[in-house]
Amino acid sequence: MLEVKDLHVTVEGQEILKGLDLTINAGEVHAIMGPNGAGKSTLSAVIAGKEGYEVTQGTITFEGKDVLEMEVEERAQAGLLLGFQYPVEIPGVKNIYLLKAALNAQREARGEGEMPAPEFMKLVKEKIAFMKMDPSFLQRAVNEGFSGGEKKRNEILQMLVLQPRLAMLDEIDSGLDIDAMRVVAEGINSLRSEERGVLLVTHYQRLLDFVVPDRVHVLVDGRIAKSGDADLARELEARGYDWVVEESAA
Amino acid sequence: MSDVQSPSDDVQRFLARLAQRNAGRGPEPTWITARRQAGAARFEAMGFPHRRVENWKYTDVRAISRGDFAFSDDASFSPATAAALTLPIEAHRITFVDGVFSAALSQLDELPAGVSLLPLSQALDENHEAVGGPLGRLTGVEFSPFAALNTACMEEGAVLRLAPGTLVDKPIIVQFLSRANDAPVMSHPRILVEAGARSQATVIEHHVGEPEAANFTNLVEEIILERGAILTHYKLQEAPLADLHVASIHVEQGRDSRFTSFNLNLGGGLVRNDLITELNGQGAEATFNGLFYGQGRQHVDNHTLANHNAPHTTSNENYKGILDDRAHGVFNGKVVVKRDSQKIEGYQSNANLLLSDRAEIDAKPELEIYADDVKCSHGTTTGQLDEEAVFALRTRGIDTQTARGLLTLAFAGEVLEQVGLDAIAERVERAVAGKLPERFNLTGLVETAAALDEMAGE
Numbered sequence: 001m002l003e004v005k006d007l008h009v010t011v012e013g014q015e016i017l018k019g020l021d022l023t024i025n026a027g028e029v030h031a032i033m034g035p036n037g038a039g040k041s042t043l044s045a046v047i048a049g050k051e052g053y054e055v056t057q058g059t060i061t062f063e064g065k066d067v068l069e070m071e072v073e074e075r076a077q078a079g080l081l082l083g084f085q086y087p088v089e090i091p092g093v094k095n096i097y098l099l100k101a102a103l104n105a106q107r108e109a110r111g112e113g114e115m116p117a118p119e120f121m122k123l124v125k126e127k128i129a130f131m132k133m134d135p136s137f138l139q140r141a142v143n144e145g146f147s148g149g150e151k152k153r154n155e156i157l158q159m160l161v162l163q164p165r166l167a168m169l170d171e172i173d174s175g176l177d178i179d180a181m182r183v184v185a186e187g188i189n190s191l192r193s194e195e196r197g198v199l200l201v202t203h204y205q206r207l208l209d210f211v212v213p214d215r216v217h218v219l220v221d222g223r224i225a226k227s228g229d230a231d232l233a234r235e236l237e238a239r240g241y242d243w244v245v246e247e248s249a250a
Numbered sequence: 251m252s253d254v255q256s257p258s259d260d261v262q263r264f265l266a267r268l269a270q271r272n273a274g275r276g277p278e279p280t281w282i283t284a285r286r287q288a289g290a291a292r293f294e295a296m297g298f299p300h301r302r303v304e305n306w307k308y309t310d311v312r313a314i315s316r317g318d319f320a321f322s323d324d325a326s327f328s329p330a331t332a333a334a335l336t337l338p339i340e341a342h343r344i345t346f347v348d349g350v351f352s353a354a355l356s357q358l359d360e361l362p363a364g365v366s367l368l369p370l371s372q373a374l375d376e377n378h379e380a381v382g383g384p385l386g387r388l389t390g391v392e393f394s395p396f397a398a399l400n401t402a403c404m405e406e407g408a409v410l411r412l413a414p415g416t417l418v419d420k421p422i423i424v425q426f427l428s429r430a431n432d433a434p435v436m437s438h439p440r441i442l443v444e445a446g447a448r449s450q451a452t453v454i455e456h457h458v459g460e461p462e463a464a465n466f467t468n469l470v471e472e473i474i475l476e477r478g479a480i481l482t483h484y485k486l487q488e489a490p491l492a493d494l495h496v497a498s499i500h501v502e503q504g505r506d507s508r509f510t511s512f513n514l515n516l517g518g519g520l521v522r523n524d525l526i527t528e529l530n531g532q533g534a535e536a537t538f539n540g541l542f543y544g545q546g547r548q549h550v551d552n553h554t555l556a557n558h559n560a561p562h563t564t565s566n567e568n569y570k571g572i573l574d575d576r577a578h579g580v581f582n583g584k585v586v587v588k589r590d591s592q593k594i595e596g597y598q599s600n601a602n603l604l605l606s607d608r609a610e611i612d613a614k615p616e617l618e619i620y621a622d623d624v625k626c627s628h629g630t631t632t633g634q635l636d637e638e639a640v641f642a643l644r645t646r647g648i649d650t651q652t653a654r655g656l657l658t659l660a661f662a663g664e665v666l667e668q669v670g671l672d673a674i675a676e677r678v679e680r681a682v683a684g685k686l687p688e689r690f691n692l693t694g695l696v697e698t699a700a701a702l703d704e705m706a707g708e
Contacts, residue, residue, distance in 0.1 A: 048645050049644075049645070050641065071644075071649075072641065072644040072645060073645075073647050073648060073649045073650070075645075076644070076645055076646055076647035076648075077647040081645070081646070082645050084642070084645075087642070088638050088639055088641075088642040090636075090639045090642065090643070090657070090660070091660060092657075092659070092660025092661060092664060093639075093643075093656050093657065093659075093660045097656060098643065098646065098648075098656075101643075101646075101648050101652060101656060102643075102646035102647050105646075105647040105648050105649065105652070106647045109647065141660070142642075158646060162647070
């Protein structure tokens with residue numbers, strides 16, 4: 001479903017990704033791990049279309065379409081959704097407004113009509129209960145005054161309502177206590193399906209105890225230095241990253 | 251008329267229209283005739299304001315001064331069109347069409363005891379002396395050339411009187427409809443509100459009209475709040491985009507009175523609003539909420555002034571401006587604390603959002619303090635939409651225009667949340683969202699929020 005080939009990305013003149021290859025098939029959960037500064041967040045930011053990243057070489061295709069040719073909103077409408085490490089506060093825009101506008105934009109892109117209000121409200125109420133969030137969050141401005149954990153739950157809530165084809169979650173586990181981690185992990189697990197892919201970007205193995213990945217990749221100096229199954233994450237937890245860094249340098 | 255018009259030609263053209271009008275008038279009380287003459291003399295002496303005058307520095311009134319406007323004589327207006335344009339709420343209603351009173355479009359039959367709401371002409375017929383005392387006391391011919399012109403030309407308007415202790419449940423709507431005429435017309439309405447001690451009411455001044463209209467409205471409004479009176483005043487200005495609109499509201503507040511103003515300005519091609527309160531009694535409180543939205547080449551000038559003439563008085567102002575295209579906005583807010591007006595609080599805040607590179611705002615907050623034990627603050631900010639927030643919305647599949655619309659609505663929302671009348675809040679919310687370029691229409695969202703509120707209330 002997602003194919004990244006020989007991706008080179010430059011930020012402010014400095015090359016961050018130096019020939020990254022990654023293939024994610026439908027039904028798979030991939031985790032990208034690695035030391036700080038390896039370029040983990042750059043990958044998901046480039047796929048989502050954030051400004052300031054220059055792709056100097058390589059391709060990204062999603063279900064056969066050239067992602068780099070698509071507008072930011074077109075990528076989301078196609079089902080590529082990014083959950084932010086630091087979700088932005090949007091004063092004055094109620095959560096419910098965001099969810100409705102986003103869902104209808106996707107439906108419109110697919111040639112479907114707007115979801116009727118009662119059906120929409122039922123869907124949102126169900127998802128917010130699943131995320132153990134108070135319904136009052138719907139009436140609050142997006143992320144404004146939310147704690148770190150609440151912001152992350154809110155990112156997952158958006159995923160549950162929007163049901164992306166590929167959910168990319170950038171350090172969704174940072175700043176979460178263990179209870180919030182469980183709720184967020186349950187949210188991610190509920191997204192797992194035959195038709196959907198998940199890309200987790202994380203520094204720590206902890207999240208992967210709750211969301212067991214099919215594939216784990218270690219990103220070192222802009223390239224995938226090592227790939228394996230869930231056992232690789234456990235090995236990294238026990239041994240740290242240095243041995244992979246040394247292996248890849250050798 | 252020569253091709254080159256001099257400023258005095260402009261003044262003479264307006265005075266000629268007035269002379270013509272005066273020739274057709276029946277007998278009037280002598281005080282009215284005297285004031286007409288004083289107004290005309292003052293207008294002639296001052297001429298139209300030019301931009302070298304500090305108070306008019308940012309506003310060019312030539313669209314008015316170079317025009318030629320007749321007076322209107324009839325108030326015919328399609329009831330169906332009126333119903334579509336006006337606020338669909340339960341209210342006492344007095345209606346003017348191009349300044350002319352329309353009995354057919356007014357609802358004055360169910361006024362509660364203690365409330366008198368009359369067209370000015372009728373109030374004068376019934377007891378002209380009772381009108382002559384307060385009328386023009388707050389806004390005299392010296393206030394501005396437009397106030398002088400209004401005094402010279404005044405004919406019609408609304409007189410609202412609330413007896414002491416009267417509580418009016420339903421809002422009182424004073425609505426002005428502008429017609430698409432073959433030739434443009436002008437009107438010089440007066441509004442006089444006398445709120446007796448401890449009375450309470452909500453007044454909605456609504457300007458709206460046929461989209462093709464291009465008339466000139468020059469309004470003078472005076473509001474007197476006796477001790478403990480509470481008045482909420484909405485000005486919903488949705489005049490057609492070619493309409494020219496100059497208006498002043500001058501308030502006098504007695505002890506412990508409370509005046510809350512919502513100045514919601516969406517329409518008009520050239521607009522100048524003056525809002526002034528005299529806080530004359532201890533415990534008097536004034537709140538000025540403002541929202542102006544400009545698009546195309548609209549020019550919207552808001553001047554406000556809070557005069558703290560007595561100790562222990564409070565003023566609080568929050569104005570928001572949203573300007574798109576080549577619109578030009580002006581915010582000039584002033585707080586004056588007189589000598590010995592101790593223990594007053596005066597707060598003022600203005601924020602502006604520029605949606606286009608060619609939109610412009612001139613913002614000037616002013617404080618003049620002649621007392622030493624006061625709490626005052628003021629500030630103004632002007633910015634553009636938060637591009638990080640625009641990106642965050644786009645990553646959820648929302649296109650750039652809608653994202654910008656949502657954020658614009660959010661900016662306006664800070665004032666709209668203070669609006670106690672849902673019918674007005676929703677209308678402005680829809681107007682601000684719906685007026686944004688095509689596909690910007692977020693009305694569905696507004697409806698969803700309403701549905702959610704209902705659900706929460708179950």
